[in-house]
Amino acid sequence: MNMTVFETEEDMIVVDAGLMFPEETMLGVDYVIPDYTYILERREKLRAIVVTHGHEDHTGALPFIMRDLGGAVPIIGTGLTIGLIKEKIREFNLKHLTYKIVKPRDIVSLGCFNVEFIHVTHSIADGVGLGISTPLGNVVHTGDFKLDFTPVDGELLDYSKFSEYGEKGTLLLLSDSTNAEKAGITPSEKEVKRAFEYNFARAKGRIIIATFASNIHRIQQAIDVAVELGKKVVLCGRSVISNARIAADLGYLRFPGNKWYKVEQINSMEPDEVVIITTGSQGEPMSVLTRISMNEHKHIKVASGDTVIISARAIPGNERAVGKIINHLFKRGANVIYDKISDVHVSGHASKDELRLMLNLIKPKYFIPVHGEYRQLVYHAKLASDQNIPNENIFVMQDGEVLEITPECALKQGTVPAGRVYIDGKGLVDRDNVILRDRKRLAQDGFVIVLISVSKDGGQLLSEPEIISKGFSFENSRRDVISEAKKIIITTFENLDRDIIKDTSAMQAKVLSTLKKYIRSTTQKSPLIMPIIVEV
C-alpha cells in the first residue's frame, strides 16, 4: 500500500498508489487501499502521480484515486508500468485518463519538481527510482530495487546516475527496506535460471511452473530454458496471459516464434514436451495451481511423474495455504520443487550490503527508510546510522506522518489523515470497523435469532418462541440447549415486570441478557443473539 506525497507551498506530486491484500483478520475484504483524502483535498496542487514500477502494491489504488480525481492528473511511468496500469484501469471502465510514458534518464517538470527517472533492477522489468530536484535540494527515491549484477534483460541498475546524485549532493534519500533484516547480497535472478535448467532436465513428465504473473523476467527464464530443451510453452490463467501479452507487445518478453500454446492444446502434446506457466504460487483459493492440486482443473490433471515448480516465496500469512497445495500435489504423485528445497526463487529486494551501497552512493543528509514493515524500517535505520548518518537525521515514519524539511532542518510535523480503506465487493467497509467486528464474532460463534410473538396489549407470549441459528455449534449436536433456551424465555416472560411489558426494547434487552448468560455458561460460546419481538 505504498504511497508518498512530496509537497511544497505551490505544488504536489504523488509517488506510487498501491494496494494491500487483506490480512486474515480482515474478514470478507477484497483489498485495502490508503485513505487519500489528503490528496483529494489538495487536488488543485497535484501535478502528477509518478509510478516507480508495475507491482500492485505500487499501482493498485490508481483506479480508485483516478476515479475520484476525475482523470485530469497525468500518470507517469515507464512503458511496461503504464501498460500494466492501463490494463487494470480498463477493468474499472475509467476513460479519458492521461498517461505519460517515460524512459530511464528522462526528466519531467512537474511544477517546482523536476523528476528524473533512474533505472533499477527488481523482480519486475522496467522499474525506476526517482531523482527529484526541488527548490530546497535533491531527493532520491529508490523505488523497489535490488542490485542484480546479471539481470535477465541485461539492463543494469544505473549506478552512474545514482552516483551523480551523491556527487551533486542529496538532501533526502528514501530507500527500499523490505530485506533490511537480511545479511549480504540478494542472489541474481539468473540463479533461478540455473535451478530451472537443473530441474527441467531431470523432469520426466510435464512441468508446471507457478509464479507471480507480473514477474516477466521469471517467465522469460522459464521460456528460455524450455526452448533450449525443445519443450513447448503453455500459458494458463487470465493474469499470466494478459501480462505476457502486454509485455510481449511492448518488447519486454520474447517467445520463440512469438507464440505460446493454449492449455486446451496440452492433451495433444507428449507430456515431456510441455511446460505450463501459471499462477497460484500464494495458494490463492481460485487459482490454477490450487485447482490443479484439488484435481478440479478442466484441462490440467497432474499425473505421477509430473514436476510442479513453485517459483515464489509464500508471503507471510500464506504459508499454510501453500503448504497444503504442496501436500496435495505430492499425494497426486507429482514431484514438487519449492523454495525450501531448491533455488527456484530469489527475492527482488536489496539485502543489507546492497542497502549500504545505496547509502554510500547517495550520501544523503536526511534519510527515510521506506517500503517494508516497521521492524524492517528500524533495521534499515540502523544501517544508515552505521554509515554515519546522524540519528537525528534519520526518520522512521509511520503512515500519515509528515516530515517538514526547511533549509535549516528536518522535523516531524504531526500527521495527516492516512488510514486504511477496505474495499469489499462494490462497497467500502466502514472505518470504525463495526462490520469487521461483527464478522469476527459471527465467524467464531455464529448467531442465534429468537422470534417471539407477544400480544399487543399485555406482553403475553402467543406461542412458543422460535429459535433459529447459523454457525452456532449447538444447533445440531445438542438440541437440549435450544429447548432449554426456549423454556428460559418462557419463564422470563412469565415473570416480567409490568413496566417492561409496555416496552419492546426493554423486553428485548431482558431476553438478550438472560439468554446470553445461559448460552455462555452452558456452551462457552458467545454467538450474536438477536431477539425479535413481534407484537400482534
Add this chain to the structure above:
Amino acid sequence: MNMTVFETEEDMIVVDAGLMFPEETMLGVDYVIPDYTYILERREKLRAIVVTHGHEDHTGALPFIMRDLGGAVPIIGTGLTIGLIKEKIREFNLKHLTYKIVKPRDIVSLGCFNVEFIHVTHSIADGVGLGISTPLGNVVHTGDFKLDFTPVDGELLDYSKFSEYGEKGTLLLLSDSTNAEKAGITPSEKEVKRAFEYNFARAKGRIIIATFASNIHRIQQAIDVAVELGKKVVLCGRSVISNARIAADLGYLRFPGNKWYKVEQINSMEPDEVVIITTGSQGEPMSVLTRISMNEHKHIKVASGDTVIISARAIPGNERAVGKIINHLFKRGANVIYDKISDVHVSGHASKDELRLMLNLIKPKYFIPVHGEYRQLVYHAKLASDQNIPNENIFVMQDGEVLEITPECALKQGTVPAGRVYIDGKGLVDRDNVILRDRKRLAQDGFVIVLISVSKDGGQLLSEPEIISKGFSFENSRRDVISEAKKIIITTFENLDRDIIKDTSAMQAKVLSTLKKYIRSTTQKSPLIMPIIVEV
C-alpha cells in the same frame, strides 16, 4: 494430532494421543483431536496408551479419550511427561486415572507387546522413543527427536539402545519426519545459550524472553545465563509458571535458591537486573507478549531500551501475528531479537543427516515416516530409499490407513475411521462441516434478516418489511441498498401467485431468490439471507 495404533488379534496399544491447533479456516474452533472411534470400539483389547513426550501434539487428546474410556486403561510415560499430563487432566476434572511412570530402558509388558523406553533428545526434557517387541518382530518408534550432541541436561540420546535394535533386527521403523526437508544437522540447544549470553550482556534495560512454556531446557538456559550475569528471573504467565513448577518439583528445572520472582515484584527492581520469561511466541491474542506489545499488560510496560527476545520459530500460519507483535514492540522503543536476525531458537527435530543416521542404526526391513506434513513424509521416504530400503518396503501413510504386517510381507489394507473432531467451547462442531461453512459465509459477507408480517388469510403485507443485517458491508454506508431491497420485497408480494400465498415456505423461497439476486448484482456480496414470515 499424532496417534498410532499397534494391534494384533488379541492386544492393542496406542502411542500418543495429540491435538492440533486449528487452522485459520476452522473458524471458532478451539482445537482439533483425532477421531478415535476405532479405539473405543476395541477398548477391551486396549492395554495402554504410551506417551513419548509431553508436547500437546502428542498428549492433548488424552483428556477426551480418557473421559470416553472411563479411565481403566493406564497412561504410560516418563516422569515429566506424566507430570505435564496430570496437570492438563486436572483442568478437565477427570478422576481415577491410572498412570505408570517409567524410566528410560524400562521394559513394560502390555499383552503380547513388550515396550522398551529409549531416551531421545528433543525440545522438551524426558522424551523417549520406543522399542516394541511383538510376536512378529521388533518395531522401533523414534517419537520426536533430534541428535543433540550437547544437550542441556547432559542426557544423550541412547545410541547404544537404538544400535541394539539394529543389531538384533528390526521389522519396522517409524521415524520423525518434521525436518526431512532440511539438509545437515539441526544445531544443538546449547547454541541458544550462546545467543542468550551475547544478547543478555548487551541489554541495557529489562530483558523479556518469550518461548514455549513446555521448553524446559530453553527456560533453564535463560535462567542459567541470568544467574551468571547476576540478574533476577521473573516468570510470567499461567502456563510458564505451571510447567516450571512441575518441572522444578520433579527435578527437571533448577532455579537459584529454588525460587523465582513474581511479576508484581518487577517495579521494585532495577530494570537491568530483570529477566522475564513468558509465553506468546506464536502471537496468541491473549498471551502476555501480545498484551505487552499493545501496552495492555497490568505490570509489564515496555520502555525504550528494553530487550525482547522471541525464542521460537513462528509455526506456519502465525507468521503475520508474530510479525505484528515485533513491529509494535519496536514502535514502543524495544530492541527485539528474533530468529530471523539472531540464533535465539533452534529446532527440536532431526534434519536429513540425523534421519539418515537413525536409518543406519536401525536398518529396518519396513519403514513408515511419521510426524510431519505429507511432503515431509515424502522427503523422509526418499532418504530411506537412498539408504537402500526397497521402495516397496516404504509406506507413506495417510490418516486412517492400515499397514498389515505378516511374517511374509507388509501391505496397506484399507482404512479405518480417522478424521478430525473439532472441539468448540464445550461442544463439538458437526462432522459434515455445515457449521464451518456457515461461519465462513458469515465471516465474508455477514447476514441479512428480512422480517415480513403477512395476514393469515390472504398473504397481504401488513407493514413495511423490516431488514436487519450484521457484518453486511452495506448496512451503514449505503442505506439505498436496504431501502431498494424493501421496495423489491413489496413488489414481489404484490405480484405473488395465489398458490404461493397459501404456502409460507414458498413465499420465503420467493423472497430469498429475489433478494439474493438483487444484493449479489448490486453489491457483489453474498450475505446469508433469511426471510422470516410471520402470519398474523
